[in-house]
Amino acid sequence: MSERISRHSRKSYVLRGGRPYGGDPTDLVLKDGVIAEIGQNLSGPRAGTVDVTGLVVLPGLVDLHTHLREPGREDAETVESGTVAAARGGYTAVFAMPNTDPAADTAGVVEQVYRLGQDAGHCDVQPIGAVTVGRAGRQLAELGAMAESAARVRVFSDDGDCVSDAVLMRRALEYVKAFDGVIAQHAQEPRLTEGAQMNEGALSATLGLPGWPAVAEEAIIARDVLLAAHVGSRVHVCHLSTAGSVEIVRWAKSRGYPVTAEVTPHHLLLTEDLVASYDPIYKVNPPLRSASDVEALRAALADGTIDCVATDHAPHPVEDKECEWAAAAMGMVGLETALSVVQQAMVDTGLLDWSGVADRMAYQPARIGRLGGQGQPLEVGAPANLTLYDPAAPWVVEPADLVSRSRNTPYAGTTLPGQVVATFLRGRPTVLDGKPQ
Incomplete structure (x- = not known):
């Protein structure tokens, strides 16, 4: 995922095959910081097409x-x-x-x-x-x-x-x-x-x-x-x-x-x-x-x-x-x-x-919190604040792998279900393949 996105101009993306709210697979076009289109078989710049098949798509x-x-x-x-x-x-x-x-x-x-x-x-x-x-x-x-x-x-x-x-x-x-x-x-x-x-x-x-x-x-x-x-x-x-x-x-x-x-x-x-x-x-x-x-x-x-x-x-x-x-x-x-x-x-x-x-x-x-521009449904025209999540990817919490400056997690050594794969802030990826950008 990260290689395909990094070669792109970072102004628009087609996320193909994601599951909004865990539902049926669909495509989302992100352009100019908003969700521009939602539907099946949507087109977009080739370098900006990203396969997110199976991932749950949630609002940020x-x-x-x-x-x-x-x-x-x-x-x-x-x-x-x-x-x-x-x-x-x-x-x-x-x-x-x-x-x-x-x-x-x-x-x-x-x-x-x-x-x-x-x-x-x-x-x-x-x-x-x-x-x-x-x-x-x-x-x-x-x-x-x-x-x-x-x-x-x-x-x-x-x-x-x-x-x-x-x-x-x-x-x-x-x-x-x-x-x-x-x-x-x-x-x-x-x-x-x-x-x-x-x-x-x-x-x-x-x-x-x-x-x-x-x-x-x-x-x-x-x-x-x-x-x-x-x-x-x-x-x-x-x-x-x-x-x-x-x-x-x-x-x-x-x-x-x-x-x-x-x-x-x-x-x-x-x-x-x-x-x-x-x-x-x-x-x-x-x-x-x-x-x-x-x-x-x-x-x-x-x-x-x-x-x-x-x-x-x-x-x-x-x-x-x-x-x-x-x-x-x-x-x-x-x-x-x-x-x-x-x-x-x-x-x-x-x-x-x-x-x-x-x-x-x-x-x-x-x-x-009366925070405008955040916490909005996945619909055309909404800010492209998205979380892409794999609920079928368990992981073991290792404190040394956390990016917080502190490591006081109660889950050290615990296997938790699901991982965040990508996060988009107004259409810009801040996390790809689980790694901060």
Whole structure:
């Protein structure tokens, strides 16, 4: 594939025999950055004809929750390295979380991240602004200035920390309503999780690790959906992880409250049992939960209670993970493995088809984040943001082969189903044959 494309002018391509949403084989013509034609036996420049027979064609994926670490922790990740990893995972857009150093709490910092993404060019980078100054939870940040900046911020979060003050949360919801913004809440009641190390339950007691109760997440979600309904403003729940949280969101949606929610790939597949190894690779916030929680999360993603999958890609340098459990940083990388994990957890189990994957991993995150030009259906005239995926190509995850600057993957040595073969950003290949361009 790569040789045939590299000889071409890179202005137009015919992708022949792909399977949009896993359906019947068809051809797609990409020209001038958009999908120009869809149909059978389409013609195009000979050098730009690419045989993609059997590959599932999806809209370019959109990640609503990515940590790119720049500025401040370039030892863990940069906008350049993180977006290369995103493209390799099939993503054409990512939302960059604000827990950087300095925090992305001003127009200047979000514009810096936005322009770094433009310069890198591997995928679109949409900054998320901090809700409070320094993410300290005491004073609202410059929400309006960030919204009016070149980055056009519409999502605000103190992710990594909860906006635990109810009055401050209400004020934030009221403020962003004026420009159709959304507050993305890291739902963690801080007083209930002081010193917490893993999911609270029988296993935490057996292992002697302080427990992280489900109610710490659920209490904040319950409060915030009521605040959102009262204000008439949008709230988004980051990395929802418990069965109880699912029921609260389901209840709120049944009443028409403006709430959306995301789940991470690792919370769809991994359980707290892995913590018995005391391997800090499995230390994450929120913690890995019980098998019954995983079952509830899968069902909620399938029925739409949970709107989307978001990676919570959280890179850390080796010294922050290869240490004793209590001292280890929380988080896992996930951009390069997300689609494979979703295939295993949701598609291979019959809970979602490929159209459902496109909805949960492209349409919904773009809609929630109000990101124009991304997350659009495969139709004539739409931007040519595409992911070509081989669901019948299992691979063994080798940390050394990841292109992220960090290697803290929980899937090392694991065989995952399916691989991203190519990614196109507005008709330009950013990944070919699984290799970044």
